Amino acid sequence: MIIDFAKTLVRDDDEVEVWQDRIDKINNRLCDKYYDSRDNQMLQVGSIGRGTAITKTSDYDVIFKLPREVYNRFDSHENNGQSKLLQEVKEEIRKLYSSTNIKGDVQVVVISFTDGRIELVPGFEQTDGSFKFPDSHGDGSWKTTKPVPEIEKSREMKNQTNGIFNYLCYLMRQWKNHIVFSFKGLLIDTMVCDYLDENDDFRDKSEFDLLKDLFEFLAKQDKERVCWLALGSNQKITNDDGGKFITKAKKALKKFDDEDEEKVLHELFGYKKKETKAASEQFIEDLGYKVDIRYNLKLDCDVSQPGMLSRKLSDFLSSHWKILGGRRLRFYVANARQFYDLGLNVEYYWKVRNVGAEAKRRNCERGQIKRGDKTHEEPTSFNGNHYVECYAVVDDVVVARGRIDVPIDVVKGM
Secondary structure, X not given: OHHHHHHOOOXXXXXXXXXXXXXXXXXXXXXXXXXXXXXXXXXXXHHHHHOOOOOXXXXXXXXXXXXXXXXXXXXXXXXXXXXXXXXXXXXXXXXXXXXXXXXXXXXXXXEEEOOEEEEEEEEEEOOOOOEEEEEOOOOOEEEEEOHHHHHHHHHHHHHHOOOHHHHHHXXXXXXXXXXXXXXXXXXXXXHHHHHHHHOHHHHHOOXXXXXXXXXXXXXXXXXXXXXXXXXXXXXXXXXXXXXXXXXXXXXXXXXXOOOOHHHHHHHHHOOOOOOOOOOOOOOHHHHOOEEOOOOOOOEEEEEEEOOEEEEEHHHHHHOOOOEOOOOEEEEEEOOOXXXXXXXXXXXXXXXXXXXXXXXXXXXXXXXXXEEEOOEEEEEOOXXXXXXXXXXXXXXOEEEEEEEEEEEEOOOOOO
């Protein structure tokens, strides 16, 4: 059942064809400017290139290989030739997609479509197979990346494991999207590769035990580790969030205690929706948005009453208190600054879900998803262990998602 579910996450032919057509058109446009022929100069990298992307992937990473003379021309600029290179490539692509949002963004040219985006790196292939690429930050510089060994290692793992490597990578991406936390794609593939390399007996395990063992492997990683070395290339993958995936893996392991395969698939990967779905409840995946969690979103809430100092909902939750009736709740994205610093144009959507017998009796379970801002206000009206979710959407892709529980007891709360 587990591998069968993983197979449902594979990109279908129609999806692949749409994106390949776009990449081919961009290749031809840039070849017309920089070459005498339209030979393919595009290298698909990232999870797409490694063959580990799942369906409805929103980011397609590519390197367009430029001739050496273009490097010499922009390297000779006195002031940030890297930025000028990105702008030149951007303007050339704009001739092809005049009404599409296209921008040069530090190291890449981003071409945004309604169903995702292509992140194109103008690159210069080196004699060792690595690529030099522009970084326009500050005064500008040239960086180096080594995607080819990562692609080759991924293909090798696919062949050696009869596809198990890919299926586990698909499942880990679905897990991070469903549970909602940031887990770098290259780190996912590296962890799966390391697990399989260290466990030669994986072929002898049941699908359930194989998945459980992978989570145990993740849970045993060192949260204090500075970086991991990428499969194939040994490029450094920095530990930017204190090994959040390790904490999540430890929690996930508890789901295996009942040895209920369907329950594990449901709770960790969203195998099927809960039967307790409210009549009016909506799910962000069903509203036409792709889900690709790239950032962590933290929610908190000010609990207030006229004439009294407000308190944080996080304080209530850590103390296992419930909220008294008659309070005002002001929910907010506690780490919204990260999106501003990254220059992202974020749209916020909110979902309020009331839970319990009283919510059902009043026909007020709610669950609709509505556009809002960084804050959202609600009253405390009736008992129940309710919850609120917030979705950060960029270019029709859910890039972050947060949830906070709201326990209310209108008589005995605080």
